[in-house]
Amino acid sequence: MNVYPDNPLLGPRSEFITANLGLAHKAAQRFRGACYATNTPLDDIISEGYVGLIRAYDGYSDPTYEFATYATETINGYMRNYFRRGTGPVRIPKEITPIVNRLARAGLEGEAPETVAQELGISVRLAEKALYCATVRNCGDMPADDKRGNTDDYSGVFADAFLARLRPKPRRIVRLLTEGYTQTEAAKAIGITSQAVSQTVKRVRAEYERYERIPA
Structure with missing residues (x-):
């Protein structure tokens, strides 16, 4: 008996997952800033994304919904949870919220704190906090x-x-x-x-x- 059965909508398990590992790598780029801010190796986040990809393969059941979109949602969830596990639920402080929103509007969520600080005209420390909150907010x-x-x-x-x-x-x-x-x-x-x-x-x-x- 196959402990890890193939998903009939997606084809052979190993081949399909291997062919779609790029989804985890792409998703990880959104968390580069949080990795910088928390000294987390990007490879750790990518590995967490692989787990999310596998779970997405196992759970995919709606052929009318594009797999890449479904998988990306699952992968992002696993990556966010990686940070949350070390922090518990987080609420963004009121004074940080406007900065987090500016960061999102500028598309800087995947950048280093130094880059965010320069682009937004804030301190590196404040940029680190904003990047961290943007990732682990619950x-x-x-x-x-x-x-x-x-x-x-x-x-x-x-x-x-x-x-x-x-x-x-x-x-x-x-x-x-x-x-x-x-x-x-x-x-x-x-x-x-x-x-x-x-x-x-x-x-x-x-x-x-x-x-x-x-x-x-």
Whole structure:
């Protein structure tokens, strides 16, 4: 009996995973800044990404959803959890939030602290904190709708326990928005209207607010 069966939608396990290792390498580039800030070897993050890739191969079951997108979400989750395991849940301090948002808008999340400091006109130490928070943030309030479709403020990463409660489509929308997609881009990726995405965001925000009020 094969302990690790092949996924019939993807083909032979070993060959498919080997052919897609590049997804883990590509995803790891988003975490370079956090690696610099925490003295974490990038190879460690890539290895964690390999685990995420394997889990994505095992869990993939929807042929209408592109595997690369599904796998990237899973890989990113494993990489974020690598940092969280050493810190526990993290909330971004109010004074750091604007810097984290500026960092995201400038596309500097994968850069070294020195580069971020120079580009944003802040100290290297503050850049390190912002890069670290951008990676390990665990939960945050969903922003108000942006009529322009801008998702700069969708930088909060929701608690995994909450995401697990959502149905597949809302969870996919949240994942795409936290990855930097605009509402319009998320709608196109999933094959629904921008209005449907906006309505889903409102419902998820309300659910999250109720979830936050539930005693642990």
